Amino acid sequence: MKKIFILFVLVIGMNCFAQKNMVANGGFEMELNNWRGDVAQLSTFDKKAGKASAIITQYTGAEWKAIDQIVSIPKNAVAIELSGWIKSDGIEKGKNAWNTGKFDIEFLNAGEKGIQNESVASILGTTSWMFYKKIINVPTSASKLRIMLALGQTNGTIVFDEIKAIAISQDELTKMHEEENAKRNPIAISSTSTNKPMELTNGNFENGTNSWRGTAATSSTIFKEGKASLVLNSTTFDWTGMDQIADVPENVNSITISGWLKSDNIKQGREIWNNGLLNVEFTGNDNQKTSDDQSVTFVTGTTDWTFYTKTFPLPKGTKKYRIMLALGFASGTLYADDITVSFK
Template sequence: MKPLFLFSLLFLSTMTNAQTNLVKNGGFERDIVNWQGDVATISPYDKKSGKNGALINQFVGTEWKGIDQIILIPRNTYAVEFSIWIKTESIEGGKEAYNAGVMIAEFTNNAEKQINSETVAQIRGTTDWTIYKKAVKIPADAQKIRIMLALAQTSGSIYFDDVKAIPLSEEEYLKLNTVSTTSQN
């Protein structure tokens, strides 16, 4: 009876971890706690859910203004599904495609040297709250993910809420990609 109980406990904890959000304070309910950078403010008025959202403004200039969070990739993670709710106002853009409001996932090694980066969202203009999702296979040798939320060398306002990074098994990743490919045909 005892081995069955231990197996059940292990199985339940594995299932619970499978859908765990790796991003800490992704809803900005605790101010900007767990996020690096001092350019974002909390907005209790413009949010998708909960009591707060985050806001980055840049009215003049074309600086990179962003916040980021570094997260460890759990063992046996094949891929990660990133999602975020974003609202924008008057994002002008620039000469380069990346001059926009962005969410970028940068995969790094243990020394935080970049291996690869993936753009999850890249927005210009004015938009209402929109969800952006992207499932990304973990590159070889990646140990960490740096999630960046920014106005990438452009002016405007961008609001963020409900930032998530959910670890996926190979089966979950393949199932998501099969659904995505089928729905596009």
């Protein structure tokens, strides 16, 4: 019995180690300890979780303002899962695509020389708290990771909380891919209603653009998983998009919308929201809106595949929702894959 107990404790310890956050004080509960730079302030009023968050503000000058932290990468790590909650207020569009609010990383070698930079999140305008998550492969020569939270030569306010970096082994990465592949079948939303509702289907675009309204193409060469993704392309600053309407199941209070997006040279139009976008519209039985349209995310510039997810409370009287993928009066190319919806 004693040997079994020891083995049980060992298994639990290994599992906890695998999920350990490499970022020290990523929730800013210990003020700004472990973070380098003197441009951030602690906010105990505006935070996502816990007691505090980190806020960077710049009204004029559009300088680079950042805090960072360097951590060691475990030897068995083949990828890193980066995540965090970010909120913004009035972040201005700069001269370059990277002049945004930023959650960036840089892989370093043993001598802390930079090897590769990656963007986890790029934010413009004013947004409520949004969760960003991205899995990035570790270059073979990397042994350290620098995490950067910044205003990238732009003005505005950005707030960070719950910043995490989780090391992923090859076995864990393989399992994650297998689980994603298992979700590739058309998405169905269960309901206890006696009348079968309209369901969001073909969110992975394996069946072309079936179930979606609008005119767009699919790509069989650029996709996150499976065999295809949606491609929206425009050389002019017009509205180019696809949408799908589905029913809200009975006795639910919130909706979570998730998906993978990738962008290529998306140029913002006149307004802050004129970017690549994933939005949702809520309506009642009479097709009247029950609230303003809500944004899951805006995407601009050129980005790799990035996972976005956001949960919304369902407005009173909502019976249907409409998922919108679009270049909202912006130019460039937006790819979308594995759009999913869940309810609570």
